[in-house]
Amino acid sequence: MTATAHIVPNRIDIIGEELAIAWNDGQESFFTLESLRRVCPCAVCQGEADVLGSVERPDRTFQANSFQLQSLHSVGGYALQPLWQDGHSTGLFSFSYLRQLDSRPGEAVDPA
Numbered sequence: 001m002t003a004t005a006h007i008v009p010n011r012i013d014i015i016g017e018e019l020a021i022a023w024n025d026g027q028e029s030f031f032t033l034e035s036l037r038r039v040c041p042c043a044v045c046q047g048e049a050d051v052l053g054s055v056e057r058p059d060r061t062f063q064a065n066s067f068q069l070q071s072l073h074s075v076g077g078y079a080l081q082p083l084w085q086d087g088h089s090t091g092l093f094s095f096s097y098l099r100q101l102d103s104r105p106g107e108a109v110d111p112a
């Protein structure tokens with residue numbers, strides 16, 4: 001068993017416009033809701049690769065309520081699934097994905 005195999009949130013809080021996660025290894029992560037929505041990993045947001053491996057990025061338009069949470073669900077003990085107020089809910093943020101995001105704060109994931 002590796003050190004990162006069972007890292008899960010001990011506590012999850014929404015504080016204003018931020019999601020705060022206290023992990024069971026003692027680390028704390030803070031994400032703005034807007035930054036999370038912008039890196040939503042679902043196929044609708046990130047595009048799906050075709051058979052040649054090229055990815056067509058869909059045009060995404062956000063509204064003010066795209067960055068506000070309706071609710072947040074825990075899925076299968078490995079991911080969080082936000083329901084955004086604009087109705088979008090297909091993004092699954094795995095705990096390992098969240099930890100990856102947290103290890104490069106401020107870095108834009110989407111070069112566009």
Ligand SMILES: [Zn+2]
Pocket residue numbers: 040041042043044045046088090091
């Ligand atoms: Zn999405």
